[in-house]
Amino acid sequence: MDRTEARAVIKYLQKKSITFKKMHEDMVNTLGEESACYSAIKKSPVDFKRGRESIKNYPRSGHLKSSTMDDQVETIHCMDLNDRRLSVQQITDTLGISAGSVRTVLTDILGMSKLSA
Structure with missing residues:
Protein backbone atom coordinates (compact mmCIF):
# COMPACT_ATOMS: atom_id res chain seq x y z
CA MET A 1 0.00 0.00 0.00
CA ARG A 50 -1.83 19.70 14.28
CA GLY A 51 -3.54 20.95 11.15
CA ARG A 52 -2.18 18.84 8.33
CA GLU A 53 -4.88 18.60 5.69
CA SER A 54 -3.09 16.89 2.83
CA ILE A 55 -2.48 13.16 2.68
CA LYS A 56 0.27 13.67 0.08
CA ASN A 57 3.99 13.70 0.91
CA TYR A 58 5.45 17.10 1.64
CA PRO A 59 8.47 18.11 -0.44
CA ARG A 60 11.69 17.56 1.50
CA SER A 61 14.88 19.52 1.40
CA GLY A 62 18.23 17.94 0.74
CA HIS A 63 20.44 16.88 -2.08
CA LEU A 64 19.06 15.15 -5.10
CA LYS A 65 20.27 11.64 -5.81
CA SER A 66 22.76 12.86 -8.38
CA SER A 67 25.51 10.36 -7.57
CA THR A 68 23.41 7.41 -8.63
CA MET A 69 22.18 8.90 -11.85
CA ASP A 70 22.67 6.86 -14.99
CA ASP A 71 25.78 8.71 -16.16
CA GLN A 72 27.52 8.23 -12.79
CA VAL A 73 26.58 4.55 -12.74
CA GLU A 74 27.94 4.11 -16.27
CA THR A 75 31.16 5.97 -15.38
CA ILE A 76 31.76 3.84 -12.28
CA HIS A 77 31.00 0.68 -14.23
CA CYS A 78 33.48 1.61 -16.98
CA MET A 79 36.16 2.54 -14.43
CA ASP A 80 35.73 -0.80 -12.70
CA LEU A 81 35.81 -2.78 -15.93
CA ASN A 82 38.96 -1.00 -17.11
CA ASP A 83 40.86 -1.57 -13.86
CA ARG A 84 39.50 -4.18 -11.46
CA ARG A 85 42.05 -3.18 -8.80
CA LEU A 86 40.61 0.30 -8.29
CA SER A 87 39.56 0.97 -4.72
CA VAL A 88 36.39 2.74 -3.68
CA GLN A 89 38.55 5.61 -2.43
CA GLN A 90 40.23 6.01 -5.84
CA ILE A 91 36.85 6.14 -7.57
CA THR A 92 35.65 8.62 -4.95
CA ASP A 93 38.65 10.88 -5.48
CA THR A 94 38.28 10.75 -9.27
CA LEU A 95 34.56 11.49 -9.43
CA GLY A 96 34.20 13.70 -6.36
CA ILE A 97 31.29 11.77 -4.83
CA SER A 98 31.04 10.08 -1.46
CA ALA A 99 32.41 6.63 -0.74
CA GLY A 100 28.96 5.49 0.38
CA SER A 101 27.50 6.48 -2.99
CA VAL A 102 30.23 4.58 -4.83
CA ARG A 103 29.60 1.49 -2.68
CA THR A 104 25.86 1.76 -3.30
CA VAL A 105 26.39 1.94 -7.06
CA LEU A 106 28.82 -0.98 -7.05
CA THR A 107 26.85 -3.30 -4.77
CA ASP A 108 23.18 -2.39 -5.08
CA ILE A 109 22.89 -1.06 -8.62
CA LEU A 110 25.62 -2.98 -10.46
CA GLY A 111 25.38 -6.08 -8.27
CA MET A 112 29.13 -6.37 -7.77
CA SER A 113 30.68 -7.88 -4.66
CA LYS A 114 34.14 -8.33 -3.25
CA LEU A 115 35.54 -11.80 -3.79
CA SER A 116 38.59 -13.25 -2.10
CA ALA A 117 40.95 -15.70 -3.77
Whole structure:
Protein backbone atom coordinates (compact mmCIF):
# COMPACT_ATOMS: atom_id res chain seq x y z
CA MET A 1 0.00 0.00 0.00
CA ASP A 2 1.24 3.45 -0.90
CA ARG A 3 1.94 5.90 1.95
CA THR A 4 -0.61 8.32 0.57
CA GLU A 5 -3.29 5.62 0.57
CA ALA A 6 -2.34 4.60 4.12
CA ARG A 7 -2.63 8.22 5.28
CA ALA A 8 -6.09 8.45 3.70
CA VAL A 9 -7.25 5.34 5.59
CA ILE A 10 -5.69 6.60 8.84
CA LYS A 11 -7.32 10.01 8.42
CA TYR A 12 -10.69 8.34 7.84
CA LEU A 13 -10.33 6.11 10.90
CA GLN A 14 -9.17 9.05 13.02
CA LYS A 15 -12.30 11.01 12.10
CA LYS A 16 -14.29 8.04 13.43
CA SER A 17 -12.42 8.48 16.78
CA ILE A 18 -10.86 5.03 16.67
CA THR A 19 -7.83 4.37 18.90
CA PHE A 20 -4.36 3.78 17.44
CA LYS A 21 -4.41 0.15 18.50
CA LYS A 22 -7.81 -0.46 16.86
CA MET A 23 -6.63 1.36 13.70
CA HIS A 24 -3.59 -0.90 13.49
CA GLU A 25 -5.61 -4.07 14.13
CA ASP A 26 -8.19 -3.07 11.51
CA MET A 27 -5.53 -2.32 8.88
CA VAL A 28 -3.61 -5.55 9.61
CA ASN A 29 -6.81 -7.61 9.41
CA THR A 30 -7.84 -5.96 6.15
CA LEU A 31 -4.52 -5.42 4.37
CA GLY A 32 -2.22 -8.00 5.94
CA GLU A 33 1.47 -7.35 5.34
CA GLU A 34 0.73 -4.30 3.19
CA SER A 35 -0.63 -2.36 6.17
CA ALA A 36 1.26 0.50 7.75
CA CYS A 37 3.33 -0.19 10.85
CA TYR A 38 2.04 0.83 14.28
CA SER A 39 4.47 3.75 14.63
CA ALA A 40 3.32 5.26 11.31
CA ILE A 41 -0.30 4.85 12.34
CA LYS A 42 0.41 6.53 15.66
CA LYS A 43 2.28 9.44 14.04
CA SER A 44 -0.19 10.33 11.25
CA PRO A 45 -3.22 11.28 13.39
CA VAL A 46 -1.00 13.56 15.45
CA ASP A 47 -0.02 15.36 12.24
CA PHE A 48 -3.69 15.67 11.26
CA LYS A 49 -4.58 17.09 14.69
CA ARG A 50 -1.83 19.70 14.28
CA GLY A 51 -3.54 20.95 11.15
CA ARG A 52 -2.18 18.84 8.33
CA GLU A 53 -4.88 18.60 5.69
CA SER A 54 -3.09 16.89 2.83
CA ILE A 55 -2.48 13.16 2.68
CA LYS A 56 0.27 13.67 0.08
CA ASN A 57 3.99 13.70 0.91
CA TYR A 58 5.45 17.10 1.64
CA PRO A 59 8.47 18.11 -0.44
CA ARG A 60 11.69 17.56 1.50
CA SER A 61 14.88 19.52 1.40
CA GLY A 62 18.23 17.94 0.74
CA HIS A 63 20.44 16.88 -2.08
CA LEU A 64 19.06 15.15 -5.10
CA LYS A 65 20.27 11.64 -5.81
CA SER A 66 22.76 12.86 -8.38
CA SER A 67 25.51 10.36 -7.57
CA THR A 68 23.41 7.41 -8.63
CA MET A 69 22.18 8.90 -11.85
CA ASP A 70 22.67 6.86 -14.99
CA ASP A 71 25.78 8.71 -16.16
CA GLN A 72 27.52 8.23 -12.79
CA VAL A 73 26.58 4.55 -12.74
CA GLU A 74 27.94 4.11 -16.27
CA THR A 75 31.16 5.97 -15.38
CA ILE A 76 31.76 3.84 -12.28
CA HIS A 77 31.00 0.68 -14.23
CA CYS A 78 33.48 1.61 -16.98
CA MET A 79 36.16 2.54 -14.43
CA ASP A 80 35.73 -0.80 -12.70
CA LEU A 81 35.81 -2.78 -15.93
CA ASN A 82 38.96 -1.00 -17.11
CA ASP A 83 40.86 -1.57 -13.86
CA ARG A 84 39.50 -4.18 -11.46
CA ARG A 85 42.05 -3.18 -8.80
CA LEU A 86 40.61 0.30 -8.29
CA SER A 87 39.56 0.97 -4.72
CA VAL A 88 36.39 2.74 -3.68
CA GLN A 89 38.55 5.61 -2.43
CA GLN A 90 40.23 6.01 -5.84
CA ILE A 91 36.85 6.14 -7.57
CA THR A 92 35.65 8.62 -4.95
CA ASP A 93 38.65 10.88 -5.48
CA THR A 94 38.28 10.75 -9.27
CA LEU A 95 34.56 11.49 -9.43
CA GLY A 96 34.20 13.70 -6.36
CA ILE A 97 31.29 11.77 -4.83
CA SER A 98 31.04 10.08 -1.46
CA ALA A 99 32.41 6.63 -0.74
CA GLY A 100 28.96 5.49 0.38
CA SER A 101 27.50 6.48 -2.99
CA VAL A 102 30.23 4.58 -4.83
CA ARG A 103 29.60 1.49 -2.68
CA THR A 104 25.86 1.76 -3.30
CA VAL A 105 26.39 1.94 -7.06
CA LEU A 106 28.82 -0.98 -7.05
CA THR A 107 26.85 -3.30 -4.77
CA ASP A 108 23.18 -2.39 -5.08
CA ILE A 109 22.89 -1.06 -8.62
CA LEU A 110 25.62 -2.98 -10.46
CA GLY A 111 25.38 -6.08 -8.27
CA MET A 112 29.13 -6.37 -7.77
CA SER A 113 30.68 -7.88 -4.66
CA LYS A 114 34.14 -8.33 -3.25
CA LEU A 115 35.54 -11.80 -3.79
CA SER A 116 38.59 -13.25 -2.10
CA ALA A 117 40.95 -15.70 -3.77
